[in-house]
Amino acid sequence: MTRLYIPEPKIDLYNDGFDEHDELGRKETGAKLSGLVERIDDPLVIALDGAWGTGKSVFLKCWVGEHLKHHGEQTQTVYFDAFKHDYLDDPLTALTGVLSERFNEIGEPKPALKKMKQAAAKLWRPGLRTGLALATAGASELAGPVIDAGLAAG
Numbered sequence: 001m002t003r004l005y006i007p008e009p010k011i012d013l014y015n016d017g018f019d020e021h022d023e024l025g026r027k028e029t030g031a032k033l034s035g036l037v038e039r040i041d042d043p044l045v046i047a048l049d050g051a052w053g054t055g056k057s058v059f060l061k062c063w064v065g066e067h068l069k070h071h072g073e074q075t076q077t078v079y080f081d082a083f084k085h086d087y088l089d090d091p092l093t094a095l096t097g098v099l100s101e102r103f104n105e106i107g108e109p110k111p112a113l114k115k116m117k118q119a120a121a122k123l124w125r126p127g128l129r130t131g132l133a134l135a136t137a138g139a140s141e142l143a144g145p146v147i148d149a150g151l152a153a154g
Contacts, residue, residue, distance in 0.1 A: 005053045013079055014105075017066030024055050030063045038071055057081070078102045 009021045018027035037044065048056050064077035078099060085094035 003053070006055070008058055011058070011061040011065070013061055013064065014068060014077070015065050016062065017069050018062045019066075021058065021062050024058075026055070026059050026062070027066070030059070030066050033063060034067045034071060037067070037075065076102070076106060 006023050009023075011021055018030055033046070037046075048060060050056050061079060064079045067075065067077050080095060080098050082091065082094075085091065085098075088094050
């Protein structure tokens, strides 16, 4: 059986939204996800699951930009591509690196970045070899404790 796939567009992460790249008509789904994220006060990890080639990465890359357009004053987004970092033994290293890069991009104060790194360091255990449980988007079973620890440190 032959399947046709739409080629992945070049997306300017954190800037482009659905208007620029919504070939599959998912803007409404993105708006619903944004509504959910904005209504939840507790730390939250969202996993997106689907077969290869169904548009998970494109959806989330568009969503992070679209969400910032409408909710950037209340919420920041971080896109983590676990497959890009799957060569590392410790997924927490990659996750904290991406968080650090994002804090630097948005000009987050240095104390917040320091607290995030301290919280992540407390969670690391020698020999931890937990793979990321995710669909392409980068939701990790470790992300919840990192967020919890970061909030506790704050």
